[in-house]
Amino acid sequence: MVTTIVLLRWDLRLSDNPALFEASKKGAVIPVFLYTKDLFPRSIGGAKKWWLHRALESFSGELKRRYNVDLVIRIGESTLEELEKLVFETKVSGIFFNKNYDPLTKNLEERIIEHFTKKGLDVRSFKSFLLHEPEELRTDEGRPYIVFTPFWKKFQVECVVPKPLGIPERIVKSNVNVSSRNLEELKLLPTIKWYDEMEKCWNVSETGAFERLKYFLDNAVDSYKDLRDRPDLDNTSMLSPYLAAGMISPRQIWHAVIERYDGKLTEGAYAFLRELGWREFSYHILYHNPSLVDANLRKEFDKFPWCWDRDEGFWKWTKGLTGIPIIDAGMRQLWRIGWMHNRVRMIVASWLTKNMLKHWKLGEEWFWDTLVDADIANNVQGWQWTAGCGADAAPYFRIFNPVSQGRKFDPNGEYVKKWVPELRSLPPEYVHAPWEAPEMVLRSVGFELGKDYPLPMLPLEESRKRALDAFQQLGKSR
Numbered sequence: 001m002v003t004t005i006v007l008l009r010w011d012l013r014l015s016d017n018p019a020l021f022e023a024s025k026k027g028a029v030i031p032v033f034l035y036t037k038d039l040f041p042r043s044i045g046g047a048k049k050w051w052l053h054r055a056l057e058s059f060s061g062e063l064k065r066r067y068n069v070d071l072v073i074r075i076g077e078s079t080l081e082e083l084e085k086l087v088f089e090t091k092v093s094g095i096f097f098n099k100n101y102d103p104l105t106k107n108l109e110e111r112i113i114e115h116f117t118k119k120g121l122d123v124r125s126f127k128s129f130l131l132h133e134p135e136e137l138r139t140d141e142g143r144p145y146i147v148f149t150p151f152w153k154k155f156q157v158e159c160v161v162p163k164p165l166g167i168p169e170r171i172v173k174s175n176v177n178v179s180s181r182n183l184e185e186l187k188l189l190p191t192i193k194w195y196d197e198m199e200k201c202w203n204v205s206e207t208g209a210f211e212r213l214k215y216f217l218d219n220a221v222d223s224y225k226d227l228r229d230r231p232d233l234d235n236t237s238m239l240s241p242y243l244a245a246g247m248i249s250p251r252q253i254w255h256a257v258i259e260r261y262d263g264k265l266t267e268g269a270y271a272f273l274r275e276l277g278w279r280e281f282s283y284h285i286l287y288h289n290p291s292l293v294d295a296n297l298r299k300e301f302d303k304f305p306w307c308w309d310r311d312e313g314f315w316k317w318t319k320g321l322t323g324i325p326i327i328d329a330g331m332r333q334l335w336r337i338g339w340m341h342n343r344v345r346m347i348v349a350s351w352l353t354k355n356m357l358k359h360w361k362l363g364e365e366w367f368w369d370t371l372v373d374a375d376i377a378n379n380v381q382g383w384q385w386t387a388g389c390g391a392d393a394a395p396y397f398r399i400f401n402p403v404s405q406g407r408k409f410d411p412n413g414e415y416v417k418k419w420v421p422e423l424r425s426l427p428p429e430y431v432h433a434p435w436e437a438p439e440m441v442l443r444s445v446g447f448e449l450g451k452d453y454p455l456p457m458l459p460l461e462e463s464r465k466r467a468l469d470a471f472q473q474l475g476k477s478r
């Protein structure tokens with residue numbers, strides 16, 4: 001019988017998994033997860049390791065329950081070597097996988113195809129991680145895009161999103177006995193158990209992804225356009241970690257929305273699809289500019305006086321002890337559940353890269369370590385966009401004011417109070433700026449600024465001016 005290895009990575013789902021689906025139609029299947037250094041070249045952050053552990057647990061559990069098939073786990077240095085060993089042991093006739101668009105693994109995928117095709121194997125890669133092919137979507141002049149709006153316009157005209165596949169009807173188990181490592185041997189879970197709150201917050205499974213999608217479509221999508229910027233409300237999908245680990249595909253989300261509205265989208269539904277468009281755009285940009293992982297998209301920013309020190313101020317930022325309530329709330333939310341609301345991500349990133357003048361890479365690396373949805377393209381794009389050196393049509397010298405942003409998007413201070421309990425006793429008008437409260441008010445609620453909660457780590461106006469001066473210098477030297 002024909003047997004195919006299905007190489008799994010960030011596609012840990014049974015439904016709409018083209019590599020698994022097509023392999024299952026050909027004959028027997030050996031699903032394999034390779035934890036090799038070159039497939040995971042940029043070591044995964046702590047929060048995402050936890051997510052990956054749970055994702056592998058639930059995916060392998062479902063494979064076993066539905067099809068009585070085991071997931072083979074291998075650990076190694078080199079993917080080609082590990083695959084070579086597997087091919088030798090199992091005598092398979094093919095290797096299928098779903099394409100990744102991370103520039104660091106693109107090259108490896110090409111080598112897998114070349115190497116094993118030469119050996120006479122049927123090697124195929126499938127599309128499902130993105131809605132578009134970065135190679136195919138081009139400006140009228142034939143160039144890749146660097147601005148979102150024209151990208152999105154063209155996307156809507158040219159991209160036909162294929163309907164998602166169902167789960168394989170059956171998966172035939174190979175009759176070769178293949179040795180596998182235990183999930184625990186990957187050592188993805190930390191030795192200190194800091195993830196209790198993440199366990200409560202997330203159902204890390206394919207079912208969990210679909211439950212979250214259904215909840216969002218039933219309760220929030222129609223008001224998404226108006227309320228998506230409100231961190232105090234549960235009004236965004238929170239599907240990002242599922243998308244990042246491939247536990248749901250973007251086309252499953254896309255078609256769930258289209259079908260629900262029978263093509264006549266509400267403003268909220270359209271705004272939501274547009275955000276999926278941002279994910280496409282992030283990958284488009286990174287695909288065509290692979291150096292962006294470390295380098296500024298706008299080269300003039302190479303001269304910007306960013307500081308690389310992980311000093312006391314930086315650690316205050318990571319711990320949510322800056323004395324600026326909305327920033328501390330965001331950073332604590334991130335630490336506790338591995339996720340932060342998009343609006344707050346922009347505010348904390350603007351504070352770090354502008355008011356604190358820290359290099360965006362420091363923030364990007366912290367997010368990489370602490371986000372359950374850590375995604376190379378979205379993270380780099382989000383940081384460069386906010387720092388001003390990325391793909392952005394808006395002026396790079398825009399600096400978010402954390403107090404007015406807080407008052408606008410968390411009007412009753414509920415978000416801040418949830419994550420920064422020290423501020424719960426304050427009247428709503430002072431939650432975003434406790435230092436503005438008259439002494440009498442603070443005393444009446446038994447609150448001492450500087451003792452119960454830190455004073456702002458930097459003066460807002462002065463640090464904003466310092467950043468503006470730096471931007472002005474940059475402008476002059478362009």
Ligand code: FAD
Pocket residue numbers: 228236237238239240241243244275276277278279280282340341342343345346349367371373374375376378379380382383386
């Ligand atoms: P929803 O609002 O429900 O949007 C649906 C989906 O669209 C998201 O799951 C996501 O896949 C995509 N999306 C939404 N907003 C954006 C955006 N601005 N850019 C790209 N895609 C978007 N997103 C990540 O997935 N991983 C990251 O590592 C990441 N790092 C970020 C760092 C910074 C500094 C910033 C400003 C943004 C970052 N984002 C990142 C983008 C965005 O904040 C998250 O995708 C979003 O908050 C996830 O929540 P959600 O699933 O409820 O989003």
